[in-house]
Amino acid sequence: MMTTRGSPRLNLLKEVVERHRASPPTGSVEKRRRGSPKEDRAQWNASLEKDLVDLLRQHATPEHKGQNGWSSEAWNKIVKKFHQKNPYARYKKKKIQQKEKELKREYKMIKEIRKQSGVSWDDRQCKILADPPLWKNIIISHPKAGKFKTKGFPLFDALGELHDGQTVEGTYNFTSIKSSQYSTQAQLENLG
Template sequence: MRRLEWTPTWDEFLVGLMVDEVNKGRKGDKGFTKESWNYIVSEFNKKFNVNLNQQQLRSRYNYYKKEYKIVKTLLSQSDFGWDESRKIVTAEPEVWDRYILAHPEAKQYLTKGLPLLGEMGKIIGNSAADGKALPSSHRGEVLEEAARGMVALQSENEESDSSEDMNASYQRYKRKYVTPTSSCHSKKERKGTDLAALAAALQEMAASSRFRASLITGANSKQELKNCIEELQTMENLDDVLFVKACKMLKDEKNALVFMTLKGHRRLLWVKEMCDAL
């Protein structure tokens, strides 16, 4: 039997179908439902006028999981980065050499990109997005959005000098760690420092006496937790295990405030990131 030759167009369409099915809630802990697979096979064959069976598409799905796992593991290493424009893993030659000696399966990703990494993150794992697999640049965007949101919220609800204190903490982080540069190499080296520094800046904001005083306590605090849980229940692609972890995490008032500040996909990414640390 002749080996099936997959094309980038085929991969993009198949992954797109799977993402749609995940968004519709048709993928559980054990994978896609039977009805979902039947739909995927039907739509794929109709699109490309072919006659592939479910096993062939399942095999390709398993291949995606293998690729995703390898790249996810690479990106969890501090010496590796992610080039968003080229969709490729980056590292110094000596770093690659050491890693490939211990993990020969990763050699192909020295030159091979993974254009569908983000989409694969939505269809692989227990939920629609696996925070551990996110390139660090994406995690940084979520943290920075949280910082901006906290400053904005403080400005709305507190006196001006207090909001200035909060904004000053954020600006100190920006001046110290975020400086414009055209060097990709320099950006890669600063990646870990930037994220750690922004996390520290967030903690500094939350720890300030005026900010802590602004946190709602007593009956209002219970209402805020209720509001957070109601928001959680409206979020798509949040499985039961992650939901329970998120409920526990949001008992912390600082976490609740950040959660209510973030919107859309950034809120989901932040929830994943926080729950993975539990």
């Protein structure tokens, strides 16, 4: 490389340009493998979340949804309709599915928090109300709940309609032994 004369600032700029040319491009192999930060983060807003939940509710039929969630065909329809309604939001199916899981987790968390003594719910703002010491306890038991200290969750009721009764929760979960007793009784009678 030939050294040129010039001001120290010019030489420094040339040095920076040379280093930049020698370094790998910003879209290096590792970044391309993981995706760029802009691709990794879907910029969701309340309107997009509501549109997604509305579509999920439309497809919450036995034809589209089983015990383990929506069928692949249903997801394809949901994604297609989501893109038709929001053409500027070009999220892949996986990102939309991740958002559904996130909303479900948030719903379950808020539902648990609302059961705690001293916690109330503001229906107008769709927001958890609790005193500061209680919020400290809530955040200890639910670290991701901190954002709901000041932010509402207007999708709570819609997600409740979507998920309640669909997931086993333990409160009223029991196993019946009557049928197995009956079948044992019938087997004994058939032997005798």
